[in-house]
Amino acid sequence: MELNKKNIVVLTGAGISSESGLKxxxxxxxxxxxxxxxxxxxxxxFLENPELVxxxxxxxxxxxxxxxxxxxxxxxxxxxxxxxxxxxxxxxxVDNLHELAHSQNIIHxxxxxxxxxxxxxxxxxxxxxxxxxDSVSPTTQKSGTLRPxxxxxGEMPYHMVEIGDALRDADIFVAIGTSGLVYPAAGFVQMxxxxxxxxxxxxxxxxxxxxxxxxxxxxxxxxxPKFFQQS
Ligand code: APR
Numbered sequence: 001m002e003l004n005k006k007n008i009v010v011l012t013g014a015g016i017s018s019e020s021g022l023k024x025x026x027x028x029x030x031x032x033x034x035x036x037x038x039x040x041x042x043x044x045x046f047l048e049n050p051e052l053v054x055x056x057x058x059x060x061x062x063x064x065x066x067x068x069x070x071x072x073x074x075x076x077x078x079x080x081x082x083x084x085x086x087x088x089x090x091x092x093x094v095d096n097l098h099e100l101a102h103s104q105n106i107i108h109x110x111x112x113x114x115x116x117x118x119x120x121x122x123x124x125x126x127x128x129x130x131x132x133x134d135s136v137s138p139t140t141q142k143s144g145t146l147r148p149x150x151x152x153x154g155e156m157p158y159h160m161v162e163i164g165d166a167l168r169d170a171d172i173f174v175a176i177g178t179s180g181l182v183y184p185a186a187g188f189v190q191m192x193x194x195x196x197x198x199x200x201x202x203x204x205x206x207x208x209x210x211x212x213x214x215x216x217x218x219x220x221x222x223x224x225p226k227f228f229q230q231s
Contacts, residue, residue, distance in 0.1 A: 001172070001197065001214075001230065003079075007086045009170040010076060011188055015177020015203055016220045017097050020067045026179050041152045050133055057148040058130040061113045064096055072176065072224035073101035079228040080104055088166040092178060092185050094150055107166075109157040109185065115149035124149050157184060167191045174199045174227070177220050180208035201227060 014024035024030045039045050040056040069077075080087045080103055089106045091098055094113045098106050116127040118137045125138055125146075133144045151157050167173070173192045179202075180186045189198050189211045200212040201223045209215050216223050 001199070001227075003083070003172065003228070003230070005085045006171040007169050008083065008172045008174070009088045009090065009166050009192070011173070011175045011178065011185060012076075012089065012091045012093060012098070013176070013178025013185070014093060015179075016072050016224070017067075017070075017093055017095050018177070019072070019219060019221045020070045020097055022063065022067055022095055022097075024177075024179075026181065037153055041150075042154055043152055044154075046147060046152070053148070054130075054132045057113060057150060058132075060094070061128070061130070064113060067095070067097065069097040069101035070221050072220035073097045073103070075225035075228050077101040077103040086169070088170075090163055090166070090185075090188070092182070107159050107163060109151070109159055109163060111148070111150040111158060113148070113150070116146045117149040118145050119147055120145045160184070163188070164191065168193060170196045172197045172199065174201065175206075175212070176201045176224060178202065178206065180206035199227070 018024050025032045040053055046053045076089060087105055089098060089103050091106060091108055092110045094111055096112065096114055114126060114128055115124050116131055117124050118140065120140060123139060131146060131148065135146050136143050137145050167188055170192050173189060173196050175189065178185065186208050189208060192198065198212045199214045199216065200206060200209055201216045201220060203219060205217065216227065
């Protein structure tokens with residue numbers, strides 16, 4: 001596949017970070033095996049038991065201090081640096097490994113662990129430490145108004161207009177490390193134009209894999225560098 005001068009859109013999911021030591025959601029021993037999604041990743045859960053939800057994301061945020069980008073994150077960043085056309089990286093991941101790998105044009109559609117949002121003003125702030133109901137908003141100085149800047153089930157993912165534009169213009173769409181079970185991301189492969197070449201790089205056959213022209217089964221750290229070094 002010739003990648004030169006092509007408008008490329010990449011979508012990443014939890015699978016790209018698993019070899020860095022972060023758990024995926026739905027693999028055996030994944031995050032959703034130990035938790036009910038409804039208890040930790042919905043607006044209702046946060047209303048009912050905010051401390052449990054804060055704690056779930058505090059644990060995830062703390063873990064970021066122990067992990068590093070892997071060969072797949074690094075290969076994407078290197079490819080973007082040398083690419084001579086548009087490159088957009090849409091990620092469902094809330095970790096910061098694409099940033100640490102120095103990717104540039106990153107869209108975090110499900111939010112970021114290292115950001116919090118004020119429920120009163122909608123302002124988003126960088127946040128690297130634990131968060132709880134005593135945490136004080138940097139602008140209003142009030143406590144109890146900050147929540148993780150994470151898109152929960154039942155909420156609209158962020159930056160959807162920008163994502164729609166990027167997908168419509170893509171010549172090549174590459175989904176990496178995602179199970180194809182969570183919409184709208186699972187449907188991006190159907191939002192690209194008819195001329196777009198669609199590739200999936202995933203460890204196991206993803207739910208939506210018949211929609212791709214090419215399916216590469218394997219570990220992201222091996223297959224992503226191979227795919228992006230071929231041009
Ligand atoms: N290399 C490539 N793919 C891998 C690897 C690896 N090393 N390890 C796991 N995978 C694949 C799995 O085969 C699986 O299909 O990554 C996929 C991970 O799927 P999920 O756990 O469902 O993660 P994801 O698709 O990112 O989930 C989407 O669901 O719970 C929500 O908001 C959360 O952003 C998340 C969304």
